Amino acid sequence: MKKVYLEDIRSNRYDSNIERLGEHSDTCICCGQRTAQRSFIQMTTSCWLIDEDKEVEDSQGMFPIGPECLKKFNRLAR
Numbered sequence: 001m002k003k004v005y006l007e008d009i010r011s012n013r014y015d016s017n018i019e020r021l022g023e024h025s026d027t028c029i030c031c032g033q034r035t036a037q038r039s040f041i042q043m044t045t046s047c048w049l050i051d052e053d054k055e056v057e058d059s060q061g062m063f064p065i066g067p068e069c070l071k072k073f074n075r076l077a078r
């Protein structure tokens, strides 16, 4: 299972994007931009993003992730 800590991947434009675009069901968890692509990533209660389809015990649920941020996830993942 690959994982990346949210703070390590989150764009510094996230807050301004949320402010500008609002928060929607397709808002990328990493950069705050809306994404047409239906990719999701799971986040734990301790804010690790994990590459796991099955819900883990301490899950906060599945969140949309854009294609560029998914690439970044795969680059940063350990």
Ligand SMILES: [Zn+2]
Pocket (backbone or CB within 6 Å): 028, 029, 030, 031, 032, 033, 065, 066, 067, 068, 069
């Ligand atoms: Zn993104």
